[in-house]
Amino acid sequence: MTEKQWYHLERPDSVESPGLVFYEDRIKANIQLLISMIDDKDRLRPHVKTHKSAEVSKLLMDAGISKFKCATIAEAEMLALCGSADVLLAYQPVGPNVDRFIRLQKQYPLTRFSCLVDNVGAAAVLAALSQSNRLKSDVFIDVNVGMDRTGILPGNVLELYAKIGQIDSLVLKGLHAYDGHIHDNDFAIRTEKASIIIDVLNHLSTEINNRLSQQPIIIAGGTPTFTVYNTQTVFDCSPGTFALWDKGYQDAFKEQQFLTAALVISRIVSLPESNLICCDLGHKAVAAEKPLDKRVAFLNAPELIPVSQSEEHLVLDAGENHPYQIGDLLYGLPYHICPTVALYENATSVSSAHADQIWNISSRKRKITI
Structure with missing residues (x-):
């Protein structure tokens, strides 16, 4: 037998x-492993795009994690309904989604929402709607660190940071950088590539502090580079796949158990x-x-x-x-x-x-x- x-x-x-099955005991074990891998769990801002589930989000909250990252307004609202204290919409809202982001803040005042911006025009639209609704919207500048999908190049960050910092109805919190282009199986190669980004972000942080007298919060990385940022930086980290894991990551990232x-x-x-x-x-x-x-x-x-x-x-x-x-x-x-x-x-x-x-x-x- x-x-x-x-x-x-x-x-x-x-x-x-066909059906989807979650194994709750293993999810809980993954959450505890994640927490054990970082010096301060307040640096954890897990991405919920993987599980999209209120129940998994609550397991994370029960473990003492209070900050989250998401990709859609619906994911942000799911987190608010769970009672999350801090939610980053890792997207620059445009079109009707600007109004939806404002409505999100008004409907769930106990959750602190933020979003990304990488364009002064888009920021101005958000600012105008925030002002007309008597709100101050928290924003992070999205930095393009090599994925070439969203964000602005590091050389343009200081100028945009200064401009957005002068807009009364926006509260500029810091920088966001996603490095989804780094997914090498070899941990040494991933570490080398991530280290270049760490240097860039630390330099930007120093320049912002020196020139604009603000210490920016930095949110960086996903799952593949979590095992670099967790020990080599003080950045907030945003792994997502860890909660459920999959065959692709199991084969690729042997150092993550x-x-x-x-x-x-x-x-x-x-x-x-x-x-x-x-x-x-x-x-x-x-x-x-x-x-x-x-x-x-x-x-x-x-x-x-x-x-x-x-x-x-x-x-x-x-x-x-x-x-x-x-x-x-x-x-x-x-x-x-x-x-x-x-x-x-x-x-x-x-x-x-x-x-x-x-x-x-x-x-x-x-x-x-x-």
């Missing part, structure tokens, strides 16, 4: 497929040829932006080779004379958990402390109430 694995469900028939804590459950629905099986794990059930062989790994069937995938189906080569039957359960570990979670309305939460629960992925929606 084979030993029971950590991922085996006690009541598999209660979980529909987080536990995989979320799986996609699938069942075999057809046996189209003697060597082929088909399960119900299509594009709509697991993130499909990576190559076919880097989308999901089946923990209880590692020998399966993906052949094709469509919206509702994943065809796998099981070899001749395979043992699989229609209805068999497959436990899939996604390579990229963040967009996978966003495909589901809810997850089954499994815990040793209580019966299985259904947790809503509440901020997968673009709008909750605002």
Whole structure:
């Protein structure tokens, strides 16, 4: 008789497929590991884009984490509904989202919200709407440290910092830098690349302090470089994937010992040829932006080779004379958990402390109430 694995469900028939499963005990262990890796947990500002869940957010708060980072207004509102004290919208609001950001502040006054700016015109629009609503909006300047996605180049930061610092209805808190382009498997290479960014941000901090008499808060990095910033800086750190982990990060970042804590459950629905099986794990059930062989790994069937995938189906080569039957359960570990979670309305939460629960992925929606 084979030993029971950590991922085996006690009541598999209660979980529909395709389905998302969170393993609560492992999530809690990941949170405690994160806290143990930094000198002061007040430097932690976890990103909630990975789990998008009020329940996981509350687990983080129960562990003493009070600051968060998010990517959408809905994620920000989910955090406010959980009672978060401090929420950074890591995005520059434009168009109708400027009004939504203002409404967020008015509807949830017990949460301190901030957002990013990297353009004086966009900042002016936010400032005007803040002033007309008798608010002072907290902002961070987004610095482009090499990803070339958002932000301004370091050489332009001081000028923008000075201009925004003079706008009465905005409160300039500091700098934000995301280095998502650094994801080398070799920790030494990641450290070398992150160290260049650390030097840039520390230089900017010194210049801002010397010229403008302000000590900026610096928020930097994501998960891959967390293990550099946590010990080599005093910056606030914003890992996100750590809570659930995934196959991609498990393979890439060996120095980070987080536990995989979320799986996609699938069942075999057809046996189209003697060597082929088909399960119900299509594009709509697991993130499909990576190559076919880097989308999901089946923990209880590692020998399966993906052949094709469509919206509702994943065809796998099981070899001749395979043992699989229609209805068999497959436990899939996604390579990229963040967009996978966003495909589901809810997850089954499994815990040793209580019966299985259904947790809503509440901020997968673009709008909750605002």
